[in-house]
Amino acid sequence: MAQTTPNHTQTVSGWAALDSSGKVVPYTFKRRENGVNDVTIEIMYCGICHTDLHFAKNDWGISMYPVVPGHEITGIITKVGSNVNKFKLGDRVGVGCLAASCLECDFCKSSHENYCDQIQLTYNGIFWDGSIT
Secondary structure (H helix, E strand, O other): OOEOOOOEEEEEEEEEEOOOOOOEEEEEEEEEOOOOOOEEEEEEEEEOOHHHHHHHHOOOOOOOOOEOOOOEEEEEEEEEOOOOOOOOOOOEEEEOOEEEOOOOOHHHHOOOHHHOOOOEEOOOOEOOOOEEO
């Protein structure tokens, strides 16, 4: 089960569905600190698609509440991890529904990360360390 771990020290805010009613309310929560391979993005815009509605209402029976929906994100990079070399401060970026993959399997090596067995969702998933995404 997803959990808040000790490295969740970054306070952020968003809109969350707290139950299967799907109603979203302002919500403040803790996120993990970014690592050396991560970037921090100031979110400027976020679209809501039907997948977000399915998660908010638990239509597929897999939602973990609270759900902070929204995986069509655009913004500006405000912090860059020390191992990141393809992005810089101030870059405008977009984020889809997948936040990370192993980068080592055949799917990842052939630019088909969406089929990776270790794929990490942007939200309502469990990160490799057991914390929430």
